[in-house]
Amino acid sequence: MKKRITYFIVFIVSTMSAYSQKSSLVKADKSYDQFAYFDAIKTYERMFYKGYKSADLLEKLANSYYFKADLQNAAKWYGELYAIKKDLSPEYYYRYAQSLKAIKKYSKADEMMAKFSQMNGNDRRAKLAVEQKDYLAIIKKNSGRYSIENAGINTEYSDFGSSFFGDKLVFTSARMKDKVYEKKSPWTGEGYTNLYMVSKSADGTLSGVERVSGNINSKYNASTAVFTKDGETVYFTRNNYLDQKGKDKAILLKIYRATLKKGAWENITELPFNSNDYSVAHPALSPDEKYLYFASDMPGTLGQSDIFKVAINFDGSFGTPENLGDIINTEGRETFPFISEDNELYFASDGHPGLGGLDVFVYKVETDKWYKKVLNVGETLNSSKDDFGFLINTTTKLGYFTSNRDGGLGGDDIYKFKELKKIQYPCEQFLGGKVTDKALGEPLEGAKVTLFDSDYKMLKVVIAGSDGKFDLGPVGCNEKYYIKTEKADYNSIEVPVVIANESGTTFVPLMLDKSVRELKVGDDLAKVLELKTILFDLNKSYIRPDAALELSKVFDVMEQNPNIKVDIRSHTDSRQSSDYNKKLSERRAKSTMEWLIKNGIDRKRLTAKGYGESQLLNKCADGVKCTEAEHQVNRRSEFIIVK
Incomplete structure (x- = not known):
């Protein structure tokens, strides 16, 4: 009989204890749901230390500290939760990682962030964690300011x-x-x-x-x-x-x-x-x-x-x-x-x-x-x-x-x-520009723009918009690139671009020449073809290799257009005597003509004349002090279409 009474008392005590725990848990959960974290924490901790342990209790206890911004204690309770439940939802790994940082356990925090990133890769926080794995080193660069x-x-x-x-x-x-x-x-x-x-x-x-x-x-x-x-x-x-x-x-x-x-x-x-x-x-x-x-x-x-x-x-x-x-x-x-x-x-x-x-x-x-x-x-x-x-x-x-x-x-x-010191922003450069018709200045919609790195590896291809503008996006500071531009009926061009070593936008204007251009009487092929100055050695009239390269462009146009006739006109500056300059220019004009004939242009399509210093383009006449650059303007060859 005494044993039965004892068992009954134990049963009553156990029942009352279970009821008390359930009542306390209900009260704590109500506080938690009403954001009364201060009160919820006291009840949850008391129940935990009395031996009541569950994943739900630990989740809410850890969250209560986390939402109260007491991350040190949050780390403790998220640790207890992680010890009994390994299959947490992604957000709990994130909160645990943040809480571990609060107690400077960065390696463990990074481990939790890795789990978070694996489970929730599309989350912006996960992407940033992957992009900035060396975040502590990045932070250190701007520390101590x-x-x-x-x-x-x-x-x-x-x-x-x-x-x-x-x-x-x-x-x-x-x-x-x-x-x-x-x-x-x-x-x-x-x-x-x-x-x-x-x-x-x-x-x-x-x-x-x-x-x-x-x-x-x-x-x-x-x-x-x-x-x-x-x-x-x-x-x-x-x-x-x-x-x-x-x-x-x-x-x-x-x-x-x-x-x-x-x-x-x-x-x-x-x-x-x-x-x-x-x-x-x-x-x-x-x-x-x-x-x-x-x-x-x-x-x-x-x-x-x-x-x-x-x-x-x-x-x-x-x-x-x-x-x-x-x-x-x-x-x-x-x-x-x-x-x-x-x-x-x-x-x-x-x-x-x-x-x-x-x-x-x-x-x-x-x-x-x-x-x-x-x-x-x-x-x-x-x-x-x-x-x-x-x-x-x-x-x-x-x-x-x-x-x-x-x-x-x-x-x-x-x-x-x-x-003590301004923050150092990383250099960020963006590359863009505009493609236009060189002669008319009009935007060229649909032009193909290709970006290459310094080793000529293709990086990106974009198409110019209706306003001729293109955007190649972010590029490296202090780096060299090449931009190739193509469009039907236009000559392709390729230009090098060196990006500044400071943040900003590099804007590159690109001007294309038509591959087929209308030629008319009076046009100077030297200007149409943008020939470099045809140079002769001092007091000489033979064609140098660099001059031959420019003359080949004139030859190409005359070969493709067999009906045009060209008058070659050679000019000098005012230095030396007028008679000397006239004879020198005559020799140079004829030397130029003979080069074209030798390479296949019919003599009947060419005339040549030297004008010496008689048609100066600026003030640099005899006795006038001028720079070398000013004299250079007058030393020129013209290829005038006469038919």
């Missing part, structure tokens, strides 16, 4: 997202006025964020923290503001919350605009592209204030969040938001944009190869043409943890950014930096 120190305004809570406001700095903080009674965010376990303002000295030192007054701050999150240069308009982020009987249902974010009236922020309105179905956050203004940049997961987003821009119209209305595309955006997170006065777009991303968590990247605009590559700004600004919220004054080179790196006071801290 900043001196960094704590900004001096941080607390034990999260402080982040700064912006310039005249001689002030406005930033976001979760610091609490009343630690006992103030409401906390279930996502972070900290107080809701508000906007604060601090004075900024010439050397970037900050002092005198005060809460931004007015109705911008609310009882829920307000963050990441940007101000127009006149200080009269602000764009800022606020929760898209529904307040029903004090129960917080805040999940999404919206951007609002407010104007300054008599020292107070008024006319607070949300922007028209906000939604209750997606988030819009972290506004930034272009230098000319004609565009607003922001992060969002609105329809058309490539990843978890993308960078968008939208035109601000003259009347204050807005255009249609435009995704910045897959050069910048990935399937990961791109967020916290900032546009410098040098037209450089800085943003945070965990989709591009980085050191861990969010890294700061830059993308440059040059004369309205985007460069094709995103660059990591390097250490020490970037670390193995989250680094974001980049802000810089391009004149003073002073700026601020946010990081949750080791050694900080709170979850996120604001750091001050000075840029």
Whole structure:
């Protein structure tokens, strides 16, 4: 009987324990589904250490830390998950890789990224990982360009997202006025964020923290503001919350605009592209204030969040938001944009190869043409943890950014930096040009353009468009190429091109001669055929080999056109006596004629005469001081069609 009672008690205890575990799991899952990661983590960890282990629990526990940006703990729990379940979905390999970077286990992280790439090769993050296998070496090239120190305004809570406001700095903080009674965010376990303002000295030192007054701050999150240069308009982020009987249902974010009236922020309105179905956050203004940049997961987003821009119209209305595309955006997170006065777009991303968590990247605009590559700004600004919220004054080179790196006071801290050296953009060159009719200057649509490298290996073939233009795409800087151009009824040409050793576009104009040209009486075949100057040795009249090469072109035309007759005219410059020059030119004209006759042209089709210095083309007569080049103009042979 005693045994049966014991067994019954054990059964009751076991049943109660199982019920308690199930109840706890339901509670934790509910917190997780409501993005209350702070509460979910406490329950999941307690259940794990009591012996309850499952793939689902470990997935949610690791994700909770990952979404809270605590990648160090995320790495621990993704490791536990990987130990009991090898067939993870691709995204878990990616998150595990990112988390491993946070604890500087880069080799293991690369191993996980390789698995991710094998399973999800079309993902932009996978392609970048394959393209930049030496990403750590690439990052190192632009490292060490900043001196960094704590900004001096941080607390034990999260402080982040700064912006310039005249001689002030406005930033976001979760610091609490009343630690006992103030409401906390279930996502972070900290107080809701508000906007604060601090004075900024010439050397970037900050002092005198005060809460931004007015109705911008609310009882829920307000963050990441940007101000127009006149200080009269602000764009800022606020929760898209529904307040029903004090129960917080805040999940999404919206951007609002407010104007300054008599020292107070008024006319607070949300922007028209906000939604209750997606988030819009972290506004930034272009230098000319004609565009607003922001992060969002609105329809058309490539990843978890993308960078968008939208035109601000003259009347204050807005255009249609435009995704910045897959050069910048990935399937990961791109967020916290900032546009410098040098037209450089800085943003945070965990989709591009980085050191861990969010890294700061830059993308440059040059004369309205985007460069094709995103660059990591390097250490020490970037670390193995989250680094974001980049802000810089391009004149003073002073700026601020946010990081949750080791050694900080709170979850996120604001750091001050000075840029010591500009980032080095890789040389990028693009090759293009235009094909035209040499005589008429008109574009030649349909011309075939072939690109060869310096070893004459064919690289690419393109066809000129209706405007005669062609685009051969990216080419190597400081490299030599050959461009061959062909079109029916035109003579083909081939030109060498040496590409500059600096970023830009090399534009090559290509002019084609018609292979069949109409000849008329009075035309000079020397000009039609663009003959080089037919040279004779000093005081001589015999035909040199180089002169024979040019005369062969005249011979070819006369052979193909048996009805034309040509008058050969030889001219000299004014040096030597007039009589001497006349006789010399006569000998040269006849020597030229005899060469053509010897090679097969009927004597009846040729006449020859020397004009000496009697038909000068410029001022270089006797006694006039001229350069050698000016005299050369007068030393010429003409082949005039007389029939």
